[in-house]
Amino acid sequence: MAGAFGGVLAWAISQMDDVLGLHGWQWIFILEGLPTVLLCFVSYVYLPDYPQTARFLSEDERDLAVKRLLIDAGPATETEFSWKQFRDVFKDWKVYMHMMPYILTMTPLYSLALFLPSLVRGFNFDPVTSQLMTAPAYAVACVCTLLAAISSDRRRERGFHYAIPILLGVVGFTLLVVLESHSTSVRYVGLTIAVSGVFSAVPAMVAWISSNFGGHTKRAVATGVIISFGNCGGLISGYVYRDNQFKRGHIICLAMLAAAFLFILLLKFLYIRENRRRKNLSPEEYAKESQGEELCDWHPGFVYIS
Numbered sequence: 001m002a003g004a005f006g007g008v009l010a011w012a013i014s015q016m017d018d019v020l021g022l023h024g025w026q027w028i029f030i031l032e033g034l035p036t037v038l039l040c041f042v043s044y045v046y047l048p049d050y051p052q053t054a055r056f057l058s059e060d061e062r063d064l065a066v067k068r069l070l071i072d073a074g075p076a077t078e079t080e081f082s083w084k085q086f087r088d089v090f091k092d093w094k095v096y097m098h099m100m101p102y103i104l105t106m107t108p109l110y111s112l113a114l115f116l117p118s119l120v121r122g123f124n125f126d127p128v129t130s131q132l133m134t135a136p137a138y139a140v141a142c143v144c145t146l147l148a149a150i151s152s153d154r155r156r157e158r159g160f161h162y163a164i165p166i167l168l169g170v171v172g173f174t175l176l177v178v179l180e181s182h183s184t185s186v187r188y189v190g191l192t193i194a195v196s197g198v199f200s201a202v203p204a205m206v207a208w209i210s211s212n213f214g215g216h217t218k219r220a221v222a223t224g225v226i227i228s229f230g231n232c233g234g235l236i237s238g239y240v241y242r243d244n245q246f247k248r249g250h251i252i253c254l255a256m257l258a259a260a261f262l263f264i265l266l267l268k269f270l271y272i273r274e275n276r277r278r279k280n281l282s283p284e285e286y287a288k289e290s291q292g293e294e295l296c297d298w299h300p301g302f303v304y305i306s
Contacts, residue, residue, distance in 0.1 A: 003138035003199075006032075007117065011131040084294050085217035094297075095222055097267050098209050102230030104260035105166065105205060108173075108253035109198045110237035115249070119191060122246050123184040137192040144196040149203035158208035159268030159306050162201055166261045169197030173254035180247055198257070211305040212271070215296030271306035278303070 013031055014024035022030075048054040051065035089095055112119075116137070121130035144165070152161035172194025179186050209226050213219040241249035278300045281289065289300040297304070 001138075001142050003113065003116075004135045004142060007131045007134035007138070014131070080216065082215065082217045082294055085215045085296060086221050088294075088296065088298075089213075089218055089221045089225060092213075092218075092222070094212060094267075095226060097263070097270070098226045099229045101162070101166075101260040101263040101267070102205065102209075102226055103233045103236075104256045104263065105198065105201055106230045106233030107236045107240065107256055108169065108194075108233075109202070110234040111240040111249065111253055112195055112198060114237055115241045116191075116195070118241065118244070119246060120188070122244065123187055125184075133188070137188075137195045138199075140192050141196040141199040144200040145203060148200040152204045152207065156305060158204045158211065159264055159271070161204035162208060163261055163264040163268070165197045165199075165201035165204075166257050166264065167197070169194050169201070169257045170254060170261065172197055173250050173257065176250045177247060177254065194253075208305070213297055214299070214302050215294060218296045268306050271304040275304055275306065 009032070010028050013028045016022075016027045017024040019027065051057065051062050051069070054062060054065075057065065116134045117130045120133045120137075123133075125133055148161055148165055152158060155161075172190050172192070175190030176187060176194060179190055206227075209223050210219060213222040240252050281300055286300050296302070
């Protein structure tokens with residue numbers, strides 16, 4: 001939604017050229033950046049650390065939130081910071097398996113977020129119209145994102161709800177490459193498909209991470225590590241579309257999404273296989289694997305969401 005309104009808002013603010021001696025693009029940074037800075041201070045004061053400290057919830061609501069977290073965590077019920085769990089994050093193969101599709105998804109996403117007006121302008125629109133024409137693509141992507149998130153939540157499934165939007169993104173970028181010399185409307189449809197696919201993959205992508213790491217510390221650290229690594233795609237994205245070489249950029253994004261698609265399917269397969277293995281453990285094997293402290297998601301009773 002921010003993307004959809006951002007283009008329209010940027011177009012409106014750009015009309016403030018020469019107001020107080022500033023250019024329109026300078027007003028865009030000021031007026032869109034100022035609320036963010038102010039909300040940082042509001043969030044610092046009012047955003048709760050845990051459900052137990054959420055003042056806007058009633059006592060019953062806080063109890064319900066805590067119970068939901070305990071059910072979600074399974075056998076991993078530790079709530080205090082643990083250095084063991086911290087170290088275990090970097091020994092867990094799942095962390096690295098999530099890192100790869102994350103950065104391979106975020107690089108095309110950031111590329112689209114940064115260069116969408118330029119890509120639209122490449123369809124022979126003028127600069128002002130290019131800003132406005134980013135809104136329909138983002139609006140369609142918003143609807144697709146909501147539908148993908150609702151479906152993933154109701155079916156309690158992550159892998160396919162991550163992979164299918166990525167495949168949609170592959171289709172979109174393929175159309176942009178193949179239909180480079182076709183009409184503006186056809187290429188715009190391809191761009192909309194690419195944007196919708198990449199953005200609608202995000203809910204399942206992020207939820208998949210937090211769903212499969214148990215333990216208060218391990219889940220928090222693993223989520224932070226994976227997201228930090230994935231967001232390095234923002235550094236790479238600035239070099240994807242260079243000197244208006246749009247076809248080259250489309251091919252790079254296409255290759256990254258195709259690789260992400262394969263990683264996602266592999267990770268889903270590994271989760272399914274491990275769940276099956278744990279389900280078929282004998283009582284003796286289950287008891288043996290249950291030994292140890294702070295096993296978190298390594299506990300045989302923990303079930304991964306695939």
